[in-house]
Amino acid sequence: MRSGGFGVGRDLDAGFLIAVLLLSAFGAVAVYSAVQTDQPGLEGLWNRQMLWLAAGLAAMAAMAAVPFRYWEAFAWPIYLLSVGLLVLVLFLPAHMKTHRWIDLGFFQAQPSELAKLATVFLLARISSQTRKTGSVLLRYAVPIAVTAAPMALVLVEPDLGTSLSFPAILLAILFWRGTPLSDMFFILSPVLSMVAVFSMPSFVLFMLLLAGSFLLFRTGFARALPLFLVNIAVGSMAPVVWGHLKEYQRKRIMIFLNPGLDPRGSGWHVLQSKIAVGSGGVLGKGYLGGSQKKLSFLPAQHTDFIFSTIGEELGLWGVSLLLALYGWLLYRGIAIARGARNPFASLTAMGIVSLIVFNTVLNIGMTLGVMPVTGIPLPFVSYGGSAAITMLAMAGIVLGIGLRRYEY
Amino acid sequence: MTQELGSRERSLVVLGACMASLLLLFLRSIQLQVLEYESYGGLSRQNRLRRIDLAAPRGLVITSDSIIIAESRPGFNLVLVATADWGGAVRRVASLLDADSAALQAAVAGQRRQFPRDPVVLFRDLPPAMLARIEEHLDQLPGLRIETNALRKANYGPLGSHLLGYTSRIGTVEYAKLKDRGYRLGDDIGKGSLERQFESVLRGSDGYEFYEVDARGRDRGVPEALDPVQPLPGATLRLSIDWRLQLAAESLFSDGRKGAAVALEPSTGRILALVSRPNFDPNLFAAGIRSEDWNRLAADPDFPLWDRAIRSQYPPGSTFKVITAAAALEEMLTAPEDRLRQGCPGGIRIGNRYFKCWKKGGHGSLDMHQAIVQSCDVYFYQLGLQLTVEKLALWSRRLGLGAATGIDLPQEAAGLVPDRDWYELRTGPGSWRGGVAANMAIGQGELLTTPLQLASLYGAIGNDGIRWRPHLLIAVENETGETLRKELRINDRLPLSPGTISVLKRALTGVVNEPGGTGAAARHADVEVAGKTGTAQNPHGDDHSWFACFAPADSPRIAVAVLVENAGHGSAVAAPIAGVIVRSYLARRASVPGPSAPQASGQ
Structure with missing residues (x-):
């Protein structure tokens, strides 16, 4: 058996590493252009981003060097620390009306970034240990609770987009450890009930579907009944809760789902973003030549809306290249997860892959006007220190798992 | 659980899901950049797209x-x-x-x-x-x-x-x-x-x-x-406003009188009319007020922009006597049928000062009922001295003075209830002793109320102690008539025994309906009105005239407070105005007892 440490050679997943480096380079190039606008004062951000990238690459190397058994051993302390920070941040003064950042003077840290990674570790640890136990409680209730705590804390910051990353991690890890599809469906069913209940026929239909699937999967009565009751309860509570929300809260949720309802806010951003991407055409307007970008129609074109700058200046071919890089990265990430012999390592790699794909799809989907507007950055590409360092550190963990794929 | 997937299938599912998502994003990019390129490209070119709101x-x-x-x-x-x-x-x-x-x-x-x-x-x-x-x-x-x-x-x-x-x-x-x-x-x-x-x-x-403009900035229409x-x-x-009542009440001030009138429904707290005069024309502001209009309004010595009904604070005058009486009964300092030690000879000496009754000849010896009906100051001076400033302040607060009523309007004034500490701080140590309590007991001096507070208090007395929070909003409705927000009805109970309340109600009925009562001007031929006059001493000019009432006396459907600035005695000016408001409302509503006034069948 190989020992830990840097076994450079055939055990390093060069494909994954190259994809990460190319994406980071792509991001550096894109951010350089995005900060060249008619509003002066942004240019200096590129130098800062280079600093973040350097720090991130160092973090990646460092993370790759740490044997994963340490992550497993310290999963609970890391998780509790991150939850503690999420609680702490709620009591710190608000920044732009939200409690997302801890100001470290030189750097604004987002505890939610750490919380995502900590949740991956802990879910991987719990899932690898309870894989074969028969208790429903251990297999499902504990992971759901572990996910719900940071999710709820991030939700009240408020940061709806980021809070949705937590269930994404949960679903990916549950699936990856071999949860039967029927159970995946049952876990998701209360959420589906909640959505279905907004029209009575669809709710009745869904209840029939649920009952049918109990028969199909031969679910025992002792499990089917409580699950069914939970669904009915969630289904009947949802309209009540909805009715009790304040008008502005309902409005905020509606706008989240459909930015067009907020013509002055997010709807306007989505439209400008679509114009930028669409006007790029096949060939793009040329690097540094984006007119929409230059007139700074988008307030976050170097951070959350970086993809619109890429689409405008580099056109469909640039978009294709970027999507292909992500595809390659995910392909290698999944291969590493599959190749890892240790269940914790394998589940951790899958959790990180799910975060990358979730953020990527949500971000690009938002830019293209097919997903809700959230403050989620584009992995490895968007400007931003917290995000760049965390994403590269996570990539380092995946690389480290690849290096130690034969370890148990 | 037979449908568990193997590791290979799971990898394929995850990989498939990732690739499918990326493919969808790619297809969406093709849609925007190839299929709809013409339209977006056109919008972006030379930045010709403008947005109009x-x-x-x-x-x-x-x-x-x-x-x-x-x-x-x-x-x-x-x-x-x-x-x-x-x-x-x-x-x-x-x-x-x-x-x-x-x-x-x-x-x-x-x-x-x-x-x-x-x-x-x-x-x-x-x-x-x-x-x-x-x-x-x-x-x-x-x-x-x-x-x-x-x-x-x-x-x-x-x-x-x-x-x-x-x-x-x-x-x-x-x-x-x-x-x-x-x-x-x-x-x-x-x-x-x-x-x-x-x-x-x-x-x-x-x-x-959106519209597009050409190179010269001219409109080229909506793409x-x-x-x-x-x-x-x-x-x-x-x-909840009854507009005809509002107009009737407004017309009673049309001869240049300054003041306020508040009418509400005691059984719900709904405001029926809210008048403050002088007033102003809101339409002057709609398109941005012209500076000459603004200067005229701002420099007017009568402050037409100031809402006297909820923001102006006046001494309550004799309308306060219900509070003094209630406090004395609840503190068991006297019984309703008791006559005080000293009758009213037209005044009383307290310390080295002589406190006059409004009636020079005096009222003689009175019980509480007659003291309220005839508004005898000497009777209440004596109760005030027994109660002291501290107890008067306590009961004023308990009955809602010194605190905003919580009406759904901004900037409501809370009034002022001075207590011992207040006097110690403002007018010096010991200054609250002696005559201050006597003066406070008849509603003169430093204690201040708004017309809305008095309407609410009298409505609550009429409503047997249940006080509904005054409000104007019945519903917020959207375009299709769907209710977005409903009326907010909140009540509390005045801390008075049923006995005390019935003494007050009978006395207030007497004020309007018995011979010698000060509120005769508010009398109504068919309905018993119960109320109290008041005259607020005004150090800056003529006294202010008060009247607060409710009707019908046994189960009121309307409570009214009227204040007319610099108009002298409440019995002469404010009482007739309140009487007209009550009559105007009950005359129209008597035949149709609406759902908002279920107990309106009268006697």
């Missing part, structure tokens, strides 16, 4: 008798949208409309310094003749547009102005705070009373549409690829 009409304000007292009307504004090279166009439009060109340019430059990208409203609410002249010459005015704006229209002008409040345009200082909430420079915003309280629901939300976003009109406010 479609103003949302402001919500209606409707009274309980279905009168629309405020609505929205279109106004046309001339707006500068160009962000550069605007000097020529502004000069030309100034000469076209005979306006001061230098001042106009300075105004534009001033706003642009602070908000370089926002459109500037040059002229608001253009009259038709000017509008026509501009439209004729719009070709020579690149960068200028005529935009439709929604302006407030108060259908009854100054009547009910303190109830409704007014809207006014947002200035640059406010805009800096409000722009994140969707306001634009030059938008209207509710500035007082209901317009301010319910700004968020009355406002609606603006829509927008088909982009659907306009329709504005959402503001919601309708349904009020």
